[in-house]
Amino acid sequence: MTTAEKRNLRNGLAFCALWFVGFGVFTLYPVVASLYYSFCDYSVLQAPLWTGLDNYHRMASDTVFWISLKNTLVYAALALPLGMLVSLSLALLLNTGVRGMTMFRTIFYLPSIVPTVASSLLWLWIFNGQFGLLNWALRPVLGIFGATPPTWFSDPAWAKPALALMSLWGVGNSMVIYLSGLQNVPQELYEAAEIDGANAWRRLWHVTIPLMSPVLYFNLIMGIIGTLQTFTTVFVMTGTADGNPARSTLLYALYLFSTAFYDLRMGYASAMAWMLFVLIVGLTLLATKLTEKRIHYAG
Amino acid sequence: MQPHSILARSAVYTLLLAGAVIFLFPFLWLVSTSLKPIEQTMSTPPTWLPRASYATLDGRRTEVTLDHPVADPPGYWHVTERQVSGTQPDQLTSAVLPVTAIETRIQPRWDNYRTALATMGGPGTTARGGTTSLGADAQVSFFTFLGNTLLVCVLGALGAVFSNAIIAYGFSRIRWRGRDLLFGLALATMMVPFPVLMVPLYGVFKGLSWIGTLKPLWVPAFFGNAFYIFLLRQFFRTIPEELSEAARIDGCSEWTIFWRIILPLSKPALAVVALFHFLWGWNDFMGPLLFLTRKHTFTLALALQNYQSQGGGVQWHYLMAATVVIILPVLVLFFFTQKTFIQGIVTTGLKG
Numbered sequence: 001m002t003t004a005e006k007r008n009l010r011n012g013l014a015f016c017a018l019w020f021v022g023f024g025v026f027t028l029y030p031v032v033a034s035l036y037y038s039f040c041d042y043s044v045l046q047a048p049l050w051t052g053l054d055n056y057h058r059m060a061s062d063t064v065f066w067i068s069l070k071n072t073l074v075y076a077a078l079a080l081p082l083g084m085l086v087s088l089s090l091a092l093l094l095n096t097g098v099r100g101m102t103m104f105r106t107i108f109y110l111p112s113i114v115p116t117v118a119s120s121l122l123w124l125w126i127f128n129g130q131f132g133l134l135n136w137a138l139r140p141v142l143g144i145f146g147a148t149p150p151t152w153f154s155d156p157a158w159a160k161p162a163l164a165l166m167s168l169w170g171v172g173n174s175m176v177i178y179l180s181g182l183q184n185v186p187q188e189l190y191e192a193a194e195i196d197g198a199n200a201w202r203r204l205w206h207v208t209i210p211l212m213s214p215v216l217y218f219n220l221i222m223g224i225i226g227t228l229q230t231f232t233t234v235f236v237m238t239g240t241a242d243g244n245p246a247r248s249t250l251l252y253a254l255y256l257f258s259t260a261f262y263d264l265r266m267g268y269a270s271a272m273a274w275m276l277f278v279l280i281v282g283l284t285l286l287a288t289k290l291t292e293k294r295i296h297y298a299g
Numbered sequence: 300m301q302p303h304s305i306l307a308r309s310a311v312y313t314l315l316l317a318g319a320v321i322f323l324f325p326f327l328w329l330v331s332t333s334l335k336p337i338e339q340t341m342s343t344p345p346t347w348l349p350r351a352s353y354a355t356l357d358g359r360r361t362e363v364t365l366d367h368p369v370a371d372p373p374g375y376w377h378v379t380e381r382q383v384s385g386t387q388p389d390q391l392t393s394a395v396l397p398v399t400a401i402e403t404r405i406q407p408r409w410d411n412y413r414t415a416l417a418t419m420g421g422p423g424t425t426a427r428g429g430t431t432s433l434g435a436d437a438q439v440s441f442f443t444f445l446g447n448t449l450l451v452c453v454l455g456a457l458g459a460v461f462s463n464a465i466i467a468y469g470f471s472r473i474r475w476r477g478r479d480l481l482f483g484l485a486l487a488t489m490m491v492p493f494p495v496l497m498v499p500l501y502g503v504f505k506g507l508s509w510i511g512t513l514k515p516l517w518v519p520a521f522f523g524n525a526f527y528i529f530l531l532r533q534f535f536r537t538i539p540e541e542l543s544e545a546a547r548i549d550g551c552s553e554w555t556i557f558w559r560i561i562l563p564l565s566k567p568a569l570a571v572v573a574l575f576h577f578l579w580g581w582n583d584f585m586g587p588l589l590f591l592t593r594k595h596t597f598t599l600a601l602a603l604q605n606y607q608s609q610g611g612g613v614q615w616h617y618l619m620a621a622t623v624v625i626i627l628p629v630l631v632l633f634f635f636t637q638k639t640f641i642q643g644i645v646t647t648g649l650k651g
Contacts, residue, residue, distance in 0.1 A: 001476070005475070005476070008473050008474055008475045009475040009476055011469070011473050011475070011553045012469050012470075012473045012474075012475030012478055013469075013475070014469070014553075015465050015466065015468050015469025015470075015473065015553070015557075016466050016469035016470060016481070018462045018465060018466055018521065018522050018523050019462075019466040019469075019485065019522065019523040019528070021522055022462075022519065022522025022523045023484075023485070023488065023522075023523075025503065025522070026496070026500065026503075026519055026522065027488045027491065027496065029499060029503070030495065030496040030497075030498075030499035030500050030503070031491060031495060031496065033498075033499035033502070034495050034496070034498055034499050037498060037499070042498075044501070044502070044505070090318060093311055093314055093315050093318075094315070096308070096311050098308065098311055098312055098315065104315050104318075104319055105641075106637070107319045107322050107323060108318065108319070108322055109641075110322075110326075110630065110633065111322060111325070111326075113578060113582075113629055113630075113633060114582075114626050114629065115581065115582040115584070115599075115600050115603075115625055115626065115629065116582060116584055116600075117582075117584050117600045117601075117603050117604050117625075118600075118603065118622045118625050118626050119325075121603070121604075121607060121618060121619075121622055122325055122328075122329050122619070122622060123325070125328075125332065125615055125618075125619065126325060126328060130341070130343065131340065131341050131342075131343065131345060132345075133324065133325075133328045133345065136344055136345045169322065169325065173644060176641055176644045176645065177644060177645065180644075180645040200307075225490060225492070228492070229492050229493060229494065231585060232584045232585060235584075235588075235604075236584075236604050236607070253494055256494050256497075257494075257497075260497065260498055261589075266498045269494075269497075269498055270495075270498055272494070273492065273494040273495040273497070273498070274495060276492050276494055276495070277491065277492055277495050280490065280492055281490065284490070
């Protein structure tokens with residue numbers, strides 16, 4: 001290495017020193033440690049005791065684990081597509097350049113910066129079966145068909161849909177990202193498509209979506225990573241980390257948390273955490289493989 | 300993509316308006332609930348405006364609650380004197396009065412807010428409770444929670460700006476061997492789910508005796524964060540290399556270049572980092588849940604959740620009032636910093 005290179009290396013490492021420390025202490029060590037703990041019996045009160053694959057075996061036969069996994073996947077399958085659809089639709093609507101766009105954008109964005117605890121409580125109240133705002137609006141509408149609105153968080157069948165609906169209030173963040181992506185699509189492409197006789201729907205499908213594909217992909221991946229780790233909303237809404245009613249809202253992260261900090265079975269919780277890690281990486285790779293050919297990185 | 304026809308344009312506008320109404324309704328319901336007396340939060344059908352009824356009982360004009368309509372004579376209501384704190388329930392006068400004798404007007408209950416903030420930290424009605432004990436029944440003042448939250452947010456924001464600017468400089472303005480590989484590693488850490496880090500992190504902080512203090516919430520901000528590093532690195536790369544080159548030729552050290560040239564040019568990006576981290580600190584729940592043990596160290600997010608589970612039933616009007624107080628600063632902050640906010644999201648989301 002030349003002197004200049006050596007000097008640059010020294011400087012580079014010096015500037016990044018804080019990151020090295022942070023990475024080592026707050027990322028690398030925990031990752032390795034939790035992998036180790038996953039093969040141990042570990043309550044914080046005593047040193048970890050190596051038990052090999054015990055935790056993983058127990059997971060396979062733990063019905064609650066499978067319930068929590070199923071719940072999380074169902075919730076993600078509901079919330080993720082809905083969320084992307086709603087945020088993209090709102091972005092498309094805003095992109096038409098109507099008057100008051102800034103005001104609308106603000107209105108749609110605001111809820112996404114509300115503290116999660118606050119919005120969880122608010123929506124718990126809105127979804128209240130008896131006195132909530134939602135059922136007050138639904139009752140007359142459903143009454144026409146002779147139906148009654150569900151009791152949402154008191155009904156195991158409706159708790160997860162309620163969660164998914166609630167998550168839509170926070171699509172503002174994704175919407176803003178999509179909006180910027182839309183605004184980066186060159187106008188000439190739309191004009192060219194119109195000249196070729198493409199109607200609005202075909203323009204959307206053949207111009208907008210392909211050019212938005214990197215942004216869509218990014219949001220999909222971030223969505224997968226985030227949704228599978230949902231914790232605060234369910235913790236606040238079900239109080240005792242039980243996932244009532246009937247464990248219908250016992251999401252993976254909630255069960256993990258209660259295993260670690262209420263049951264003090266940190267080895268088992270670490271095994272669960274690693275399973276989650278594997279699941280997230282797996283789904284990310286799957287999503288990447290499935291969409292690879294469709295992502296156009298515009299030159 | 301301008302729709303050409305009036306029909307298309309009005310369809311878009313209608314949809315946007317409908318969406319806006321749906322998104323705003325929860326806020327309105329939040330405020331409405333927070334201003335009602337408890338029995339009106341549970342009225343069927345729900346009402347939007349809080350009301351107060353007044354009548355003359357025993358020659359005195361007092362506020363009354365409408366208990367129920369009486370069948371005979373029709374048009375009459377059974378009312379009870381409204382309970383003022385300190386009065387025993389069996390000492391309350393009640394009567395059956397015609398609707399015409401009851402005066403009802405709209406009256407928001409602003410003292411819901413006072414009570415909510417006073418009882419948020421524990422049972423009792425003192426606004427500034429001292430800590431009589433450190434247990435679950437300790438009385439902690441709202442301002443203590445606020446102070447804790449501000450401490451975490453401000454120190455965290457300072458740490459985030461300071462550390463990530465330096466680190467991002469190292470990853471973008473200096474060329475050194477292995478730089479891009481390590482940066483890739485930094486980005487990869489964003490994929491590690493928090494539950495994986497949770498248990499060992501708890502162990503780390505326990506070893507440092509930081510559990511139960513606010514330190515785990517703001518000290519890590521001083522050691523870099525992949526997201527902010529990425530954000531600032533993107534920004535630094537837009538600054539022309541010639542500026543650095545010229546300074547190097549003049550004999551400036553890297554630190555001088557960083558401090559005197561790059562940093563002053565980066566104020567908008569640094570503002571985004573500060574803002575984002577401040578907001579994150581305000582909203583963070585899991586961190587406080589994991590690392591804080593004593594009520595007087597709670598942040599607002601944790602205190603609010605704790606408030607929900609405190610006491611017998613949920614008192615929605617107080618809970619909603621507390622929620623309003625916690626949300627308000629965030630909304631105010633947003634209104635003053637809108638441009639920075641949106642710009643920040645755009646920068647990270649698009650180049651990602």
